[in-house]
């Protein structure tokens with residue numbers, strides 16, 4: 001590794017559950033080893049010790065994070081158990097993958113998920129309020145639909161003579 005040998009390099013990840021090369025480089029530059037403080041998706045803080053490696057990129061070697069499990073270069077490592085791992089070692093089962101066939105996910109779940117992540121990642125207020133508005137519109141539309149269905153059901157029962165005989 002052509003990087004500067006520095007000991008005790010510490011970076012902080014501002015993204016819950018992951019370590020990104022760009023964040024690390026912005027804070028400590030290219031180093032051989034470093035400690036990254038991060039918050040996992042349960043909100044618990046932890047420290048991980050990582051090594052940097054290099055990756056051939058078109059015309060030159062570029063710094064990369066080294067996956068602690070397979071030693072392959074990676075731009076992003078994500079929390080998996082006690083470790084942070086690359087995408088090859090930690091296949092992504094995102095909320096979208098798990099829920100994409102559920103009706104509630106297609107209705108409002110996906111928007112709620114994006115809103116939560118937008119807030120956690122510190123995206124701008126305009127992004128958050130746009131998502132909140134989408135969620136409100138979808139929720140109100142569904143409430144209206146449920147209300148119409150309930151009214152239809154009550155009228156059907158009423159016509160059948162089960163209410164106020």
Ligand SMILES: [Zn+2]
Nearest residue numbers: 067070086089
């Ligand atoms: Zn790996």
